[in-house]
Amino acid sequence: MPISAPDYYFLDELYTEEELLVRQTVRDFTDSEVLPIIEDAYQKGIFPMHLAQKLADLGLFGITIDEKYGGAGANYTCYGLAMQELERGDSGVRSFASVQNSLVMFPINQYGSEEIKMKWLPKLARAEAIGCFGLTEPDFGSNPGGMVTNAKKIDGGYLLNGAKMWITNGTLADLAVVWAKLDGVVTGFLVEKGMKGFTAPEMHGKHSLRASVTSELIFDDVEIPDGNRLNINGLKGPLSCLTRARYGIQYGVIGAAMSVYESSLDYSKSRIQFGKPIAGFQIVQEKLVWMLTEITKAQLVAWRLGRLMDEGRATPQQVSFAKRNNVDIAIQAARISRDIHGANGILGEYPVMRHAANLESVRTYEGTHDIHTLILGNDITGISAFE
Ligand code: TGC
Numbered sequence: 212m213p214i215s216a217p218d219y220y221f222l223d224e225l226y227t228e229e230e231l232l233v234r235q236t237v238r239d240f241t242d243s244e245v246l247p248i249i250e251d252a253y254q255k256g257i258f259p260m261h262l263a264q265k266l267a268d269l270g271l272f273g274i275t276i277d278e279k280y281g282g283a284g285a286n287y288t289c290y291g292l293a294m295q296e297l298e299r300g301d302s303g304v305r306s307f308a309s310v311q312n313s314l315v316m317f318p319i320n321q322y323g324s325e326e327i328k329m330k331w332l333p334k335l336a337r338a339e340a341i342g343c344f345g346l347t348e349p350d351f352g353s354n355p356g357g358m359v360t361n362a363k364k365i366d367g368g369y370l371l372n373g374a375k376m377w378i379t380n381g382t383l384a385d386l387a388v389v390w391a392k393l394d395g396v397v398t399g400f401l402v403e404k405g406m407k408g409f410t411a412p413e414m415h416g417k418h419s420l421r422a423s424v425t426s427e428l429i430f431d432d433v434e435i436p437d438g439n440r441l442n443i444n445g446l447k448g449p450l451s452c453l454t455r456a457r458y459g460i461q462y463g464v465i466g467a468a469m470s471v472y473e474s475s476l477d478y479s480k481s482r483i484q485f486g487k488p489i490a491g492f493q494i495v496q497e498k499l500v501w502m503l504t505e506i507t508k509a510q511l512v513a514w515r516l517g518r519l520m521d522e523g524r525a526t527p528q529q530v531s532f533a534k535r536n537n538v539d540i541a542i543q544a545a546r547i548s549r550d551i552h553g554a555n556g557i558l559g560e561y562p563v564m565r566h567a568a569n570l571e572s573v574r575t576y577e578g579t580h581d582i583h584t585l586i587l588g589n590d591i592t593g594i595s596a597f598e
Pocket residue numbers: 305306307309310344346347352353354355356379445446447448450451452453454456527576577578579582586597
């Protein structure tokens with residue numbers, strides 16, 4: 212069933228016509244293509260792969276990338292609003308688009324040679340190639356600087372060894388952007404499906420983000436040609452990609468929060484207990500008002516951050532602020548919503564348990580809630596908790 216979205220503070224007036232058109236287009240797509248099939252995909256634990264081509268046809272891969280490379284050439288606000296509408300459907304669908312845009316096309320566009328850009332970006336934009344981003348390792352999650360995956364220079368290229376874990380789209384991907392140490396310094400490589408020694412087995416048993424593929428990446432003496440190295444040295448390479456993806460997430464989770472809020476409002480007005488709708492009880496009203504208030508505040512943070520991104524003024528710490536806050540309010544809204552739905556809240560007939568479970572992953576990936584607290588703590592005190 213299509214759902215509306217709250218705009219309590221008339222924030223639509225802050226967006227341009229083009230931005231609202233992008234949002235409406237993606238909203239219609241989610242209503243017609245995602246919501247009818249997502250519960251089934253989630254229960255089966257599969258990503259609905261037919262959506263990839265449809266997302267590409269809407270211009271949702273390479274949203275901020277120049278049209279010369281097949282991108283849409285739109286601004287970061289459009290990107291954020293598109294992520295919001297996809298995540299109103301499911302965090303797994305938004306994840307798929309986040310990875311393609313911010314973690315694969317962004318680093319290729321930013322750090323790839325012209326030849327690499329022309330080879331890969333148009334294919335990625337058209338969904339003829341799907342990408343993934345390998346930073347996390349089994350023993351290095353919050354602390355990626357400790358990674359042990361490494362490359363050695365050989366004649367004509369590099370020899371890559373190591374393993375990555377928890378990689379979204381890994382098994383599906385034609386191309387992996389992989390971060391490894393070369394002479395002790397982190398740098399990026401493009402690893403192509405089919406390269407000898409490269410495998411990407413899927414991870415199973417997830418109770419969260421079930422409509423998304425999560426994989427290991429294993430590199431056993433994989434030979435990478437010279438041309439497949441990205442022109443960036445240091446942890447700032449992968450972290451700069453994370454800044455873009457975290458930005459998309461802080462917009463995206465508002466979509467999940469809107470979904471659970473709208474479902475709670477509808478449900479509480481129609482569920483009768485003690486002779487009246489539960490929406491008529493003060494405690495339930497307080498829960499609905501909390502959700503609406505926090506969603507509205509999150510919408511304001513997202514809008515402002517979008518403008519700062521478009522002006523090139525957003526700091527990584529401001530992005531951390533928004534990722535930390537907006538994911539936190541979304542997950543709290545999902546838990547409250549599950550409560551308001553009573554026993555029905557655990558059924559797939561309503562979107563709330565799926566969103567609640569998904570948001571557990573979103574709270575952890577792209578920097579955990581606590582890591583973003585420490586990034587902000589460092590920014591305001593000047594004292595790093597990591598040293
Ligand atoms: P630190 O010394 O703080 O920084 C190293 C260098 O990087 C620069 N930098 C950034 N640059 C751009 N954007 C950012 N956000 C940046 N943050 C830091 C920094 O200025 C420095 O530059 P330079 O020139 O001095 O070398 O590094 P640290 O080792 O102390 O690490 C700090 C910490 C903990 C904040 C960082 O490592 C971190 O963010 N950890 C969290 C790891 C994480 O978020 N992993 C995400 C993996 S990808 C993923 O989850 C995808 S989910 C996809 C989906 O399905 O949607």
